[in-house]
Amino acid sequence: MQTEKNNTPNFLGNFLKKATSSTSNGKLNIPQLIVIGVACLAVLLAPTYLSNYRLNLVITILTSAFFAQCWNLMSGYTGQFSFGHAAFFGLGAYTSSILYVDFGVNPWIGLVCGMAVAGIVAAIIGYLSFHYNLKGDYFALATMAFCEIFRVIFKNTDFLHGASGVSIKFSKDIGLMQFGSKAGFMYAAFVLLALLTFGMYKIRRTKMGLYFVAIRENEDAAKALGINAFKYKMIALIASAMFSAVAGTFYAQYYLYIDPNICFESAVSVSSITPCIIGGVGTVFGPIIGAAILEPISEFTNAALSNFVGLNMVVYGLILVVVIMVMPKGLIGLVQDLKVKFMKKKKDKKSKSPVEAEG
Amino acid sequence: MGILLKASKVTKKFAGLTAVNSVDLEINEGEIIGLIGPNGAGKTTFFNSITGFYPATYGSVTFDGNDITHRTTYQNCKAGMARTFQIVQPFGQLTALENVMVGAFNRLESYSEAEKIAREMIIFVGMEDKMHAIVADLTIGDQRKLEMARALATKPKLLLLDEVMAGLTPTEIEETVELVLKIRDSGVTILMIEHIMAALMKLSDRVIVLDHGTLIAEGTPSEITQNERVIESYLGSAYKKQD
Amino acid sequence: MNAFLQASIDGILMGGVYALAALGISLIFGVMKITNFAHGALITVGMYVAYEVCTLLNITPYIALPIVMVVMFIIGYFIQKICLNPLMGVAGHNQLLLTQGLAIILENLILVIFSAGYKSVSVPGFDTAIKLGDITINKPKLVAFIFVTVITIGIYVILNKTDLGKAIRATSVQPEGATLMGIVVPRINQIAFGLGIVCAGVAGALLTPTQYIFPTSGNTYSLKCFVIAVFGGLGNIWGAIVAGLIIGAVESFSALYLGGSWSELVVYLIFILTLIIKPTGLLGKKAR
Numbered sequence: 001m002q003t004e005k006n007n008t009p010n011f012l013g014n015f016l017k018k019a020t021s022s023t024s025n026g027k028l029n030i031p032q033l034i035v036i037g038v039a040c041l042a043v044l045l046a047p048t049y050l051s052n053y054r055l056n057l058v059i060t061i062l063t064s065a066f067f068a069q070c071w072n073l074m075s076g077y078t079g080q081f082s083f084g085h086a087a088f089f090g091l092g093a094y095t096s097s098i099l100y101v102d103f104g105v106n107p108w109i110g111l112v113c114g115m116a117v118a119g120i121v122a123a124i125i126g127y128l129s130f131h132y133n134l135k136g137d138y139f140a141l142a143t144m145a146f147c148e149i150f151r152v153i154f155k156n157t158d159f160l161h162g163a164s165g166v167s168i169k170f171s172k173d174i175g176l177m178q179f180g181s182k183a184g185f186m187y188a189a190f191v192l193l194a195l196l197t198f199g200m201y202k203i204r205r206t207k208m209g210l211y212f213v214a215i216r217e218n219e220d221a222a223k224a225l226g227i228n229a230f231k232y233k234m235i236a237l238i239a240s241a242m243f244s245a246v247a248g249t250f251y252a253q254y255y256l257y258i259d260p261n262i263c264f265e266s267a268v269s270v271s272s273i274t275p276c277i278i279g280g281v282g283t284v285f286g287p288i289i290g291a292a293i294l295e296p297i298s299e300f301t302n303a304a305l306s307n308f309v310g311l312n313m314v315v316y317g318l319i320l321v322v323v324i325m326v327m328p329k330g331l332i333g334l335v336q337d338l339k340v341k342f343m344k345k346k347k348d349k350k351s352k353s354p355v356e357a358e359g
Numbered sequence: 360m361g362i363l364l365k366a367s368k369v370t371k372k373f374a375g376l377t378a379v380n381s382v383d384l385e386i387n388e389g390e391i392i393g394l395i396g397p398n399g400a401g402k403t404t405f406f407n408s409i410t411g412f413y414p415a416t417y418g419s420v421t422f423d424g425n426d427i428t429h430r431t432t433y434q435n436c437k438a439g440m441a442r443t444f445q446i447v448q449p450f451g452q453l454t455a456l457e458n459v460m461v462g463a464f465n466r467l468e469s470y471s472e473a474e475k476i477a478r479e480m481i482i483f484v485g486m487e488d489k490m491h492a493i494v495a496d497l498t499i500g501d502q503r504k505l506e507m508a509r510a511l512a513t514k515p516k517l518l519l520l521d522e523v524m525a526g527l528t529p530t531e532i533e534e535t536v537e538l539v540l541k542i543r544d545s546g547v548t549i550l551m552i553e554h555i556m557a558a559l560m561k562l563s564d565r566v567i568v569l570d571h572g573t574l575i576a577e578g579t580p581s582e583i584t585q586n587e588r589v590i591e592s593y594l595g596s597a598y599k600k601q602d
Numbered sequence: 603m604n605a606f607l608q609a610s611i612d613g614i615l616m617g618g619v620y621a622l623a624a625l626g627i628s629l630i631f632g633v634m635k636i637t638n639f640a641h642g643a644l645i646t647v648g649m650y651v652a653y654e655v656c657t658l659l660n661i662t663p664y665i666a667l668p669i670v671m672v673v674m675f676i677i678g679y680f681i682q683k684i685c686l687n688p689l690m691g692v693a694g695h696n697q698l699l700l701t702q703g704l705a706i707i708l709e710n711l712i713l714v715i716f717s718a719g720y721k722s723v724s725v726p727g728f729d730t731a732i733k734l735g736d737i738t739i740n741k742p743k744l745v746a747f748i749f750v751t752v753i754t755i756g757i758y759v760i761l762n763k764t765d766l767g768k769a770i771r772a773t774s775v776q777p778e779g780a781t782l783m784g785i786v787v788p789r790i791n792q793i794a795f796g797l798g799i800v801c802a803g804v805a806g807a808l809l810t811p812t813q814y815i816f817p818t819s820g821n822t823y824s825l826k827c828f829v830i831a832v833f834g835g836l837g838n839i840w841g842a843i844v845a846g847l848i849i850g851a852v853e854s855f856s857a858l859y860l861g862g863s864w865s866e867l868v869v870y871l872i873f874i875l876t877l878i879i880k881p882t883g884l885l886g887k888k889a890r
Contacts, residue, residue, distance in 0.1 A: 081695040081698070083698075128874065128878050129877075129878075131878075132877070132878035132879075132881075134877055134878070134881065136694050136695070137637040137694055137698060138832075138877055138881055140637070140695070140698055141637065141828055141832065141873075141877070142873075142874060142877050142878075144825065145825065145829070145870045145873050145874055145877075146870075146874070148825055148866070148870055149867060149870045149871070149874075152863070152864070152866050152867045152870070153867070155863070156863040156864060205470055206470055207464045207467075207468055207470065207473070210457060210460060210461055210464065210470075211461070211464065213450070213452075213453065214450050214453070214461045217449075217450035217451055217452055217453060218448050218449065218450050218451070220412070220444075220448055221444070221448035221449070221450065221509075222450075222461065223412075223431070223432040223433045223436075224410065224412075224432055224433075224436060224441070224442050224444075224448075224510075225433075225436060225441070225461050225462045225464075225465060225509060225510070225513055226433050226436035226437050226462075226464075226465035226513055227433055227461070228433050229433070267706075270702060270706070273699065277699060308714050309713055309714070309717070309718065310709075310710035310711070310712075310713030310714045310817070311710070311714050313706055313709075313710035313713075314706075314707050314710045314711055314714065316706060317703045317704070317705075317706030317707035317710065318703075318707060320699065320700075320702070320703035320706065321685060321700055321703040321704060321707065324689070324696050324699055324700045324703065325685065325688060325689070325700070328689075328692060328693075328696050
C-alpha cells in the first residue's frame with residue numbers, strides 16, 4: 001500500500017481504478033471529475049481543430065445523447081420502458097415549426113409551447129397508462145401506439161402540413177434560435193446536454209431521485225414504504241417528455257425540415273433507447289458514452305457502405321443485438337462486472353500464494 | 360391503551376374464491392399479536408387487505424381512529440402502517456443504506472436527514488457492517504432484517520411482519536426474537552404472521568388463528584395451545600413438523 | 603347496404619390474414635412471454651421467400667406455401683436458439699429490444715439483398731374477382747382466407763392433440779414444472795417460436811398476390827398484429843382469430859366511412875382502450 005505513492009504506473013492504475021469505479025448512487029470521485037473535465041474541454045475546443053463536416057458529427061453525438069438522456073430520465077430511472085418517445089420529440093419539433101412558419105411565432109417561444117404541448121400529452125398518456133396500471137411490454141406497446149396515432153394525425157391533416165412536412169427558412173439569427181454556424185449549434189447542444197446531465201446527476205441524490213429508482217427496482221415495496229408511485233411516474237414521464245420536445249425543436253431548427261416520418265417513426269423512438277442500452281440504462285453517463293460510440297460507428301458505416309443501401313442499418317441492428325446479448329447492463333455495467341471478477345481473481349491469487357503476490 | 364387497528368368483517372374474494380371471510384380483529388397500542396394458520400388460510404391476504412394492496416371486498420378497517428378501508432398502500436404507510444413481505448422485496452441494485460433511506464423519506468425531505476435515520480436503523484438491526492453492500496448480494500436472512508429496518512425507518516405505529524423468521528437458522532431466530540421485542544419496546548405495535556411456533560408463543564401477547572379464511576380462535580398463547588380446534592386444524596401438524 | 607356488405611366481406615377476408623399473423627404473436631407470447639417486435643419484418647421475409655420461390659420454380663404462392671413454411675420455421679427456430687434462449691428469464695425489456703434489433707437487421711438485409719424496388723407476384727387465374735350481384739369478392743383474398751382457416755386448424759390440432767402440443771402448453775403454463783417433467787424447455791421454445799414465425803411468414807406469402815412487395819411492406823401489419831393479439835388476449839389463440847376478424851371488419855368500415863388514412867387511427871384507439879380497460883383482452887381472463 002505504501003509503495004503506491006508517487007509511483008507512476010501505480011498512480012495510473014489507481015486513477016483508472018477510481019475513474020471506472022461507481023457507487024450505486026453514482027457519486028463522482030476526483031479522477032472521474034478530471035475525465036469529465038477533459039471530455040468537456042475537448043468538446044468545447046472542437047471548433048478550433050475540427051472541420052465543419054466533423055463538427056456535424058459532434059452535434060449528432062450531443063443531440064443523440066441529449067434525447068437518450070431524456071428517455072433515460074423516464075425509463076432508466078423509473079424503469080417504465082417507453083417505446084414511443086418519438087411522440088414527444090415530434091410534438092416539440094412540430095409545435096415550434098408550425099408556430100414559426102404559419103404564425104410567425106418566435107422559435108424560442110415555440111420551444112416553450114412545444115414543451116407545454118408534449119407535457120400535456122405526456123400527462124394524458126401517463127394518466128391512462130399508470131392509472132390503469134400498464135406495465136412492462138403493455139406500457140411499451142401503449143406508448144408505441146400513441147406515437148403511431150400522432151404519425152397518422154400529422155400525416156393526414158392538411159392544417160399540419162400533411163405528409164409533405166414543414167420547411168423552415170434559413171437564417172443566421174440567434175433570436176430565431178438558429179445559431180449561425182455549426183460551432184454555434186454545437187455549443188447550444190453542449191449546453192442542453194450538460195444541463196440535463198447535471199440535473200440527472202443531482203436528482204439521483206434527492207428524495208425524488210431515490211424514489212424513481214425505488215419504483216424501478218420494486219414497485220410493490222416502494223408503495224409499501226409510502227411512495228405514491230403514480231405521482232412519481234407521472235413526474236418522470238412529463239419531465240422526460242418536455243425535454244424530448246426540446247430535442248425535437250432543436251432538430252427542426254438545425255435541419256430546417258421535418259415530416260411525419262422523420263418525427264414519429266418508431267426508429268426515432270429506438271434512437272432514444274439505443275445509446276442508453278450501449279452505455280448503461282439508468283446510469284448518468286450511459287447515454288453519453290453510448291452516443292459517443294454509436295454515432296461515429298453509424299457515420300463511418302454510412303460512408304463506408306454507401307454502395308450497399310441498408311447495410312449500415314444492418315450494422316446498427318447488429319450492435320443493438322450484440323450489446324443486449326453480451327452486455328445487457330451496457331458498457332458501464334460490463335466494466336463494473338469485469339472489475340469485480342478481476343479483483344476476485346487477484347484476491348484468490350493473493351490468498352493462494354501470498355509471497356508471489358507481495359513481490 | 361387505545362385501539363390502534365380495528366378490522367370488522369373484513370372479507371376478500373378473488374373470482375368466487377373467498378380468501379378471507381368476515382374477520383374481526385382489534386389491536387391495542389403496544390401489543391404484539393401473532394397470526395397463525397395453515398398454508399392458504401388467508402393470512403397474507405388479510406395483511407394485503409389491511410395494508411391496501413388488495414382492498415377488502417367487504418368490511419371495514421379503522422386505523423388510528425380513521426377509516427382506511429379504501430385507502431391505498433402508500434397512504435396507509437403515511438398514516439403509520441409498515442410491513443415486510445413473505446417473499447422479500449428488496450430494491451436489489453441499491454445499497455442497504457439506500458434501501459432503508461427510501462423508507463426514511465416517508466417522514467422526511469432532506470437527503471442527509473434520511474441518511475442519518477437510515478444509518479440508525481441499520482445499526483438497530485445489527486447490520487452496520489453491510490451498510491454499503493448491494494442488497495441483491497446479501498443473504499435472505501440479512502434481506503429480511505433489512506426489510507424490517509426499512510419498514511421501521513418509515514416511523515410506523517403498526518408494523519406488520521410476514522414470516523420474518525422463515526428460513527433462518529436457530530441463532531438468527533433468537534436474534535430476531537430479541538429484535539422484535541426491541542421494536543415493541545421502542546413503542547411500535549406489531550402484528551406478525553409466523554410459523555415458528557416457539558418464537559411466536561414467546562413473543563405474542565395474543566394469538567389469532569385463521570383457517571380457510573375464517574378466524575377460528577383468539578386468545579393468549581397458552582389458551583391457543585389448548586384450543587381443540589386449533590390443534591386439530593393447525594398446531595397438531597405444526598408440532599409434528601418440528602419433531 | 604351493398605357498400606356495407608362489401609366492406610364486411612373485404613374486412614373479414616383481410617382480417618383472416620391479420621388473425622393468422624397475430625396468432626403467431628400470441629403463441630410466442632403465450633409460451634415465452636416475449637413480445638416479438640420482429641414480427642412485421644418476418645412477414646416481409648415471408649413475402650420475399652414466397653416471391654423468390656415463385657419466380658425460381660415458376661409456381662404460385664399457394665404451391666410455394668410448404669417451402670415458405672419450412673424456411674420460416676427454420677428461421678424462427680434459430681432466432682430463438684441463438685438470440686432469445688440465452689435471454690430467457692432476464693428483464694423483459696431486453697427481449698423486446700432484441701427483437702426490435704432483429705427487425706432492423708432483417709428489414710435492412712432485405713434492402714441490401716433485394717434493393718428498394720417494388721416486386722409483385724402474379725397468379726394466373728386469380729387476378730379476376732368473383733361477382734355475386736353487386737358484391738365482388740377478391741379471389742386471392744378468398745383463397746388466402748381458406749388457407750388461413752386450414753392452417754389455424756392445423757395449429758389448433760398440433761397444440762391440442764399432439765404430445766408436442768401438450769409440451770408446448772405445459773411450458774407456457776409453468777416452464778419450471780415442465781422442466782421437472784422432462785420437457786426440454788429450450789427446444790420447446792424454439793419450436794414454438796418457429797411455429798409463430800411460420801404464421802407470420804404464411805400471412806406474408808398469402809398477401810403477395812394482392813400487394814406489392816418491398817422491404818418495409820410488412821411493417822404496416824406489425825403494430826396491427828399486436829393490436830389484434832392484445833385485443834384477443836395475448837396468449838389466447840381463439841382470441842387472436844376472433845379479434846383478427848373484428849379488427850379487419852372495423853378497419854374496413856372505418857375506411858369506408860372515414861377514409862382509408864384514418865382507419866389506422868381507429869384501430870390504434872381500440873388498442874389503447876383495450877389496454878386500459880381490459881388488458882387481458884376480449885377472451886382473456888378477467889383482470890383482478
